[in-house]
Amino acid sequence: MAFRDGPFENIKVPLAWTAAVVVVxxxxxxxxxLLGDRTTSEGGSSMGAARGGFEAAAGPVGGVFAAPVRWAGAARDYVGGYFFAIGENRRLKAEIVELRGWRDEAIAQKNINGRYEALLGLRTEPAVAMATGRAISDARGPFNRAKLxxxxxxxxxRIGNPVVTEHGLVGRISGVTSGVSRVVLLTDVASRTPVMIERTDARAMLTGDGGDSPRLEFIRGAGSIQAGDRILSSGDGGGLPRGLPVGVAAKGVDGAWRVKLFSDHGAVDYVRVLLFQTFGQLVSPDALNAPPLAGLATAPEPNAAEAGAIRDAAARRQTAQQAQAERARAAAAAPVTPAAAPSTTPNAARPATTAPRPAVATPPPAPVATPTVPADAPGGAA
Incomplete structure (x- = not known):
């Protein structure tokens, strides 16, 4: 039976009065x-049991009434954290956008620094002066390949200087102004570069045809090239230094030998120009014109006293030679005593035309009627 069907179904109790009575x-x-609480001799409270029972009964009720307060605080913290997270998320997104720009710039600078380090580490043997530059324009067409x-x-x-990157040879200078130069790339149809195959030292001509891989023509020697051989500049003709890396040999679809250029491994943005004209600038002309074996027979230079003694000895030798020559001329000009009668010996008929000797006194004639023969005449000895 329901409560409304009982005898108290018509009783109506106001809620406000009920609450007021409970509070009172x-x-x-x-x-x-409070009034009946007394302190016992043991230091406790006389109402301790009643207080404990009340607290035990009021504890669950207090927990029930405190639950909405806790829930309201938790909801407030959740809503506050949500709005704080939204603001923090926006701030972090803005910071990420800013840092992304710095990251991209740092990566670009790292790449540039790496390329500069590679360019600065480029060395030639013998050493050639270089100038570093940056590409500012690119001209590409069906046949021409050039850069500024x-x-x-x-x-x-100057015109003709080779241009290289950190990977290898790019081309040559074809035009120069005070601040800008034009580079004809190896792939240009006007490009002709003497090269050699590193493995066999065979010579060839690298000819551009407008494609990405120039052709190898006039290859010397049968079987002198294989796929994968490194191609270097040969230095023939004196237009390029020897040994600059160019590329790798590969067989084209048309059956011709072509070269995959090392310079295609990266963008041609930063280059170095070799200030190379001829091989004569790499070696001192005095060293080229030095006498053979000059360095092997080099003697220490004499000091002033030794030089003076050498000059005096040379002067004495020259004086002695001049005096000897004068004596020889005087002996040749002296008259020869004529013979009294022709000699019957064969040697007497020969004139005294021997080499001049110092004058010798003629001995007095003997009492015998014998012709006088000079002592220095050949065969004149008695």
Whole structure:
């Protein structure tokens, strides 16, 4: 049977009055407990048991009434954390966008520094002066392949100078102004570069045809090239230094030998121009014109006293030679005593035309009628 079907179904109790009565009863009970509380001889409270029972009964009720407060605090913290997280997320997103720009710039600078280090580490043997530049324009067409770089004659660049990157040979200078130069790449149809195969030292001509891989023509020697052989500049003709890396040999689809250029491994943005004209600039002309074996027979230079003694000895030798020559001329000009009668010996008929000797006194004639023969005449000895 339901409560509304009982005898109290028509009783109506106002809620406000009920709550007021409960509060009044609670207050009266609290006052009663406060007034009736006494301290026992053991230091405890006379209402300890009643207080404990009340606390035991009020604990669950207090927990029930405190639950909405806790829930409200948790909801407030959740809503506050949500809005804080939204603001923090926006701030972090803005910071990420800014840091992404710095990251991209750092990566670009790292790449540039790496390429500069590779360019600065480029060395030639023998050493050749270089000028570093940056490509500022690129001209590409069906046949022409050229670039403009920001170095010119003020840096010593001249027409014909080879241009290299950190990977290898790129081309040569074909035009120069004070601050800008034009580079004809190896792939240009006007490019002709003497090269050699590193493995066999065979010579060939690298000819551009407008494609990415120039052709190898006039290869000397049968079987002198294979796929994968490194191609270097040969230095023939004196236009390029010997040994600059160019590329790798490969067989084209048309059956012709072509070269995969090392310079295709990266963008041709930063280059170095070799200030090379002829091989004569790499060696001192005095060293080239030095006499053979000059370095093997080099003697220490004499000091002033030794030089003076050498000059005096040379002067004495020259004086002695001149005096000897004068004596020889005087002996040749002296008259020869004529013979009294022709000699019957064969040697007497020969004139005294021997080499001049110092004058010798003629001995007096003997009493015998014998012709006088000079002592220095051949066969004149008695």
């Amino acid at each position: 009863v609670a207050i009266i009970g609290a006052i009663f407990l 770089i920001d170095v010119g004659s003020t840096k010593g660049v």
